[in-house]
Amino acid sequence: MDNSKSSGRRHEEWSPTPLSDKKRMEVSVKHRKVKQALATFRNLVDKLNHQYKASQPVNLMAKTKAMMEAAMMMRQKHQWENDKKHVGHVVGIEVGDIFQSRVELNVIGLHRQFWNGIDYMGTGKNSLATSIVVTNRYDNARKSNGTLVYSGHGGNPNVKSNVSIQDQKLQGGNLALKNSMDTKSPVRVILKFCKKFEVGSNFDYLYVYDGLYLVDKMTEERGKLGKLVFKFTLNRISEQPQSCVALKDDVMGNDDSSRQLASSRPRNRHKSRGSVVQKDVVRVNDLSKGKEKFPIRVVTLTNCVHIPKSFYYIVKSIYSDKFNQATIPCGCDCEDGCVNCDKCVCIIKNGGIMAYDCKKRLASPMGSLLIYECGPSCKCSSSCINRVSQHGIQFQLEIFMTELKGWGVRTRSFIPSGSFVCEYIGEVRDSRQSGLSIDVDDDYLFHTGVGKGFIDATKCGNIGRFINHSCSPNLHVKDVMYDHDDKNLPHKMLFAAKDIPAGRELSFDYNSKGKFINDRSNSCYCGSQECNGQIYIKVKQNDRLTEEFGSF
Numbered sequence: 379m380d381n382s383k384s385s386g387r388r389h390e391e392w393s394p395t396p397l398s399d400k401k402r403m404e405v406s407v408k409h410r411k412v413k414q415a416l417a418t419f420r421n422l423v424d425k426l427n428h429q430y431k432a433s434q435p436v437n438l439m440a441k442t443k444a445m446m447e448a449a450m451m452m453r454q455k456h457q458w459e460n461d462k463k464h465v466g467h468v469v470g471i472e473v474g475d476i477f478q479s480r481v482e483l484n485v486i487g488l489h490r491q492f493w494n495g496i497d498y499m500g501t502g503k504n505s506l507a508t509s510i511v512v513t514n515r516y517d518n519a520r521k522s523n524g525t526l527v528y529s530g531h532g533g534n535p536n537v538k539s540n541v542s543i544q545d546q547k548l549q550g551g552n553l554a555l556k557n558s559m560d561t562k563s564p565v566r567v568i569l570k571f572c573k574k575f576e577v578g579s580n581f582d583y584l585y586v587y588d589g590l591y592l593v594d595k596m597t598e599e600r601g602k603l604g605k606l607v608f609k610f611t612l613n614r615i616s617e618q619p620q621s622c623v624a625l626k627d628d629v630m631g632n633d634d635s636s637r638q639l640a641s642s643r644p645r646n647r648h649k650s651r652g653s654v655v656q657k658d659v660v661r662v663n664d665l666s667k668g669k670e671k672f673p674i675r676v677v678t679l680t681n682c683v684h685i686p687k688s689f690y691y692i693v694k695s696i697y698s699d700k701f702n703q704a705t706i707p708c709g710c711d712c713e714d715g716c717v718n719c720d721k722c723v724c725i726i727k728n729g730g731i732m733a734y735d736c737k738k739r740l741a742s743p744m745g746s747l748l749i750y751e752c753g754p755s756c757k758c759s760s761s762c763i764n765r766v767s768q769h770g771i772q773f774q775l776e777i778f779m780t781e782l783k784g785w786g787v788r789t790r791s792f793i794p795s796g797s798f799v800c801e802y803i804g805e806v807r808d809s810r811q812s813g814l815s816i817d818v819d820d821d822y823l824f825h826t827g828v829g830k831g832f833i834d835a836t837k838c839g840n841i842g843r844f845i846n847h848s849c850s851p852n853l854h855v856k857d858v859m860y861d862h863d864d865k866n867l868p869h870k871m872l873f874a875a876k877d878i879p880a881g882r883e884l885s886f887d888y889n890s891k892g893k894f895i896n897d898r899s900n901s902c903y904c905g906s907q908e909c910n911g912q913i914y915i916k917v918k919q920n921d922r923l924t925e926e927f928g929s930f
Contacts, residue, residue: 406908408459408470409850412486413876415452415459416795419485420478422448424735445481446492452485460487463499463508465563466590472850472907473589473619476792476877480511480585488587489568496531496551505554507593509566511585517602526567526591529601530555530608545606555610559593564615567591584792586879589618658778666691666840670771674841678779686777686785690838693770695869697806701831707863709756716752716764724752724764738766739796740856740873748868751860767798767858767871775800775884777844782903785844786883793878799853802842802870804835826867827857833870842872847913848885850906852878855886888913 423444430440452458460468468488483489489509491497495516497509512518516529530552532544546552558565567588591612601607659680664673669691676685709724716722719730727750735741752764760769774790793799802824808831822835822843835843845853854875857868872886885904902913 402908402910405469406850409908410470412459412470415457415485416477416482418457419448419452419482420795421735421741422451428736445479449481449485458485458487462487463490463497465499465506465508465565467566471587473587474879474882475587476879477585477587478794478877479583483511483568483585488566494531494551496555498551498554500554502553503557505557506561506563507551507554507558507565509568510555511568511570513570517607520569524614526612526614528555528610528612530610543603543605546608548608552608555593555608556596559596559610562592564590564592565612567612567614584877588614590615661685665777666693669693670841672771672774674775674777676777682779684779686844689836689843691840692803692838693840695801695803695806695833696838697867698808700808701806701864701867705863706755706861707753707859709753710758712752712756712758712762714758716758716762722752722764724750724756732763734763734766735796736763737794738763738798739794741796747857748865749856749858749871751858753860765860767801767856767869768860769798771800771841773797773799775841777841778883780846780883783846786885787841787845788881788883789878790880792880793874795874795877797874799872799874799884800840800842800845802833802835802845802855802872803838803840804833804843805838806831806867807834824870826870827865831867842870845872846883846885846904847888847902848904848906849887849902849909850904851886852876852882853884853886 423441426444426447427441430444434440449458459470468486471486471488477483477486477488480489480492484492489497489511491511495511495513496507498505498507500506510528512520512526512528518529519527521527530546531550532546532552548556555565557563567590569586569588570583571586572583591614593610594613595611597609597611598606599609658677660675660677661683662676662685664670665676665686666674670693674691678684710716710722712718712722716725719725719732725732732741733749733751751766751768752758752762753768756762758764773793775787776790777785777787780786789799804822804824806826822839824833824835826832852875853872856871856873858871859865859868872884878884902909902911
């Protein structure tokens, strides 16, 4: 949200050719369908897993059983996405997208094998590999220059204990990879990494889509168990965005678990010929000065010495006298953590649907866009499942200088889909009271909704004021009520619309929830495949202000 965002265009999402309007619409629709399929699957898994734990509390395979049953139920209802195998990228899935299990890869069509690492289509000499999953169960190795040495399939007791140790055969997935090498057909690569390096993850392992590779060479050599194995050398196709996983040479060896693929951090910038690698420098250790649970640091490259313009950091919005008359709503009498949806008056306001799941993430889509959380007059404790966004920032975030968009915000830790990220905070004003004019500097204004109020984060605000626009955002805005009863002044809460890897910039769609038009910098530089070149829907600003605020 900085004026410098109009100085050029940055391509962060790989798109070799500009997309037509029709293709852009197709990608957008597919994104939504993939997202919906994942949400349906995860909600179903949570429900089934809860049932299994209740009936079989000592069943260690309950989660796996729940995932497989959920996948089969969705398949029977034709709820899987991208059901036809094909070579190349999968529409609706971007490089760097993170998934929580191998089963999810099947549900959204990225990799259609529950157990095997090589997926392919066709048979015999006509087969082609479509995707591979890289794990440490085989002797795989990844080089920092983008080269992957991938072991063939078969004869590995690390995969199945009852498998006999034998020479690998040139058939099935192995033959498909060879055919892909001969035909120079690209292969999708999915990397598996350990959750213990991820803040906020509740899964043993996660999977990240690393993009397209070409099979460059195939050799046959003696493996560690003395049998012949196929070794495929793959090279990552250039001009693709980097995924979130930082890799070291030979990171996937089985001998040293500390060297396996595990760290979810932005890749280091590789030094190009004739250039000097720029490193990030922390300019401000904590912009919030201790007001947030985690320090909000400001980082720039070594050749940039700027810091954000001075403003007063606040963690709660400041209301003008006109809006201070809102009353605190009556609360619930729950003493059980509000788990009974039929009795909790706050949940009844949400249509009787729990807004959050047991992990305090947004549950399945609600009929109402307005979420009612338990508030100060409720008898439930602060750990109630219906108190989420009011507890403030729960992830490590930082402000950084982008190449073309001015200041931006990125996450330092993994953020699971549905998690609360931050609130858009500022001074809550009235258009008539403030004397707002059409030539106002509106970089930090946010319309509150139905009435004539808006949030002004120009002089007072939080980290939310630095979050940039994207045509393919990873955050979405939800209106939340908990501490007053004025529906015209909901809290503007930002939630993760997808799994967000560490190091990824945060963004939301300014058109979706009332960001103001700024004709001085309406060009969009998000660089996503769905970018339409403009931040705001083009309407006359006089008409927009009259429509939203009335005549002055």
